Amino acid sequence: MGALHQGHLSLIHQAKAHNHRILASIFINPLQFNNPQDLALYPQTPEQDLALLEKTACDAVYMPTYEDVYAEAVPESFYFGDLERVLEGSFRPGHFQGVAKVLYRFFKDVNPQTVVLGLKDFQQFTIVKELSRQFFPEIDIEGAPTLRDEQGLAMSSRNQRLSQAEYKQAVQVANAFSLASQARFGQSFEHWKHNVLELCSKLPDISVEYLELGNPINLSPVLDWNSNQESIVLIAFYAGQTRLIDNVILPTN
Amino acid sequence: MGALHQGHLSLIHQAKAHNHRILASIFINPLQFNNPQDLALYPQTPEQDLALLEKTACDAVYMPTYEDVYAEAVPESFYFGDLERVLEGSFRPGHFQGVAKVLYRFFKDVNPQTVVLGLKDFQQFTIVKELSRQFFPEIDIEGAPTLRDEQGLAMSSRNQRLSQAEYKQAVQVANAFSLASQARFGQSFEHWKHNVLELCSKLPDISVEYLELGNPINLSPVLDWNSNQESIVLIAFYAGQTRLIDNVILPTN
Numbered sequence: 001m002g003a004l005h006q007g008h009l010s011l012i013h014q015a016k017a018h019n020h021r022i023l024a025s026i027f028i029n030p031l032q033f034n035n036p037q038d039l040a041l042y043p044q045t046p047e048q049d050l051a052l053l054e055k056t057a058c059d060a061v062y063m064p065t066y067e068d069v070y071a072e073a074v075p076e077s078f079y080f081g082d083l084e085r086v087l088e089g090s091f092r093p094g095h096f097q098g099v100a101k102v103l104y105r106f107f108k109d110v111n112p113q114t115v116v117l118g119l120k121d122f123q124q125f126t127i128v129k130e131l132s133r134q135f136f137p138e139i140d141i142e143g144a145p146t147l148r149d150e151q152g153l154a155m156s157s158r159n160q161r162l163s164q165a166e167y168k169q170a171v172q173v174a175n176a177f178s179l180a181s182q183a184r185f186g187q188s189f190e191h192w193k194h195n196v197l198e199l200c201s202k203l204p205d206i207s208v209e210y211l212e213l214g215n216p217i218n219l220s221p222v223l224d225w226n227s228n229q230e231s232i233v234l235i236a237f238y239a240g241q242t243r244l245i246d247n248v249i250l251p252t253n
Numbered sequence: 254m255g256a257l258h259q260g261h262l263s264l265i266h267q268a269k270a271h272n273h274r275i276l277a278s279i280f281i282n283p284l285q286f287n288n289p290q291d292l293a294l295y296p297q298t299p300e301q302d303l304a305l306l307e308k309t310a311c312d313a314v315y316m317p318t319y320e321d322v323y324a325e326a327v328p329e330s331f332y333f334g335d336l337e338r339v340l341e342g343s344f345r346p347g348h349f350q351g352v353a354k355v356l357y358r359f360f361k362d363v364n365p366q367t368v369v370l371g372l373k374d375f376q377q378f379t380i381v382k383e384l385s386r387q388f389f390p391e392i393d394i395e396g397a398p399t400l401r402d403e404q405g406l407a408m409s410s411r412n413q414r415l416s417q418a419e420y421k422q423a424v425q426v427a428n429a430f431s432l433a434s435q436a437r438f439g440q441s442f443e444h445w446k447h448n449v450l451e452l453c454s455k456l457p458d459i460s461v462e463y464l465e466l467g468n469p470i471n472l473s474p475v476l477d478w479n480s481n482q483e484s485i486v487l488i489a490f491y492a493g494q495t496r497l498i499d500n501v502i503l504p505t506n
Contacts, residue, residue: 036323037326041324067293
């Protein structure tokens with residue numbers, strides 16, 4: 001969706017390993033915004049984006065208009081079961097239907113061999129894998145690790161909307177959150193969650209939407225972390241008016 | 254939403270009677286399209302629109318961008334009860350929420366004395382009256398009669414998408430439909446409806462979504478037409494890929 005940062009550029013770097021030709025898409029997809037204000041305030045920096053892409057291994061950029069994408073029909077609705085109802089799905093109704101619609105068209109129009117997606121949007125990644133399984137089994141969906149800035153905040157186009165005070169508080173949340181990978185050896189998930197939420201409640205501009213532990217295959221709830229079973233901790237929170245998400249995958253030992 | 258025709262210009266003519274200054278808005282509101290393809294194919298003729306408005310009594314034109322309209326918050330949802338669930342509401346989920354959101358912002362930003370709306374979109378007219386009653390009681394909402402072309406088809410920006418064959422069939426529907434005002438003196442609504450649907454079933458490019466009789470105050474269903482009680486007949490149908498609506502108000506005798 002443009003407003004490119006190092007996280008996006010790392011996707012291209014990862015794609016290069018396949019020796020395919022690389023296409024980047026830049027398209028702010030109105031259908032995946034459930035809040036009109038969020039869409040209106042979404043950062044748009046097309047000239048800067050193209051200048052950044054020039055310096056990468058990217059071979060071409062696809063910047064369609066709304067008409068280019070949606071003049072041909074897309075399915076009216078996709079079935080993702082609980083995957084689109086939990087977490088992001090419950091706070092952003094319709095969001096993943098919009099994601100599926102735009103990617104259905106992109107996959108039809110572009111016919112890629114491999115699609116590289118950031119794992120910061122982990123639930124989106126699982127939704128796209130399911131979309132591929134149902135409609136495009138020949139396309140390989142590949143996740144790319146989340147990049148963090150020097151303070152530890154997961155890179156996101158939305159970060160540029162943060163005030164200095166909001167940024168500092170978001171960093172505090174991110175750092176407490178990232179300790180999950182160690183905390184799991186000393187305390188229960190519920191205990192740790194309680195502590196993180198308590199910290200967040202003291203930060204005036206932070207408001208947490210969810211902080212949950214899930215199964216990384218289908219995001220179904222997991223009661224406690226357990227070093228015999230892979231799990232993922234996911235968070236969504238507001239810093240001021242800006243909604244941010246993050247996650248940490250907890251591997252088996 | 255632009256793609257102006259004589260029906261739009263008649264709104265300005267009617268507004269002139271108030272001796273107010275007249276503002277026309279042209280804004281294709283993505284939030285009121287429940288089908289992305291319908292939005293992508295919606296006709297856009299901005300230069301022609303401005304040339305047409307130049308020749309009217311219109312004093313100014315408001316052509317905002319999406320960002321202009323939605324960078325400030327709008328209510329997340331409006332309550333219209335059954336009014337947004339029947340007829341158009343049942344076939345276009347979310348449509349009237351989108352209409353209410355854009356008009357909420359326009360009314361806040363423009364603060365008009367009188368708003369003139371076409372009665373072709375009758376259910377929209379009742380929704381806007383309800384929006385005004387709840388949030389803007391000082392604004393007067395005024396309906397303007399539907400204009401028809403020389404063949405009898407209600408004017409609509411969507412008409413320009415019809416092929417010749419589709420247009421001819423749409424005219425046949427419109428003419429059968431408009432006979433409601435006479436038919437009500439000789440037969441029951443159900444009998445007449447049956448005949449109109451039978452005619453439509455013989456037109457290869459026509460598919461009727463609904464043909465209903467309602468109370469013009471709140472659009473609740475009415476069982477039969479009755480010359481002691483005002484009612485309204487409403488139709489929505491596809492001519493090919495193009496969705497058209499029409500209505501006839503049946504006054505008391």
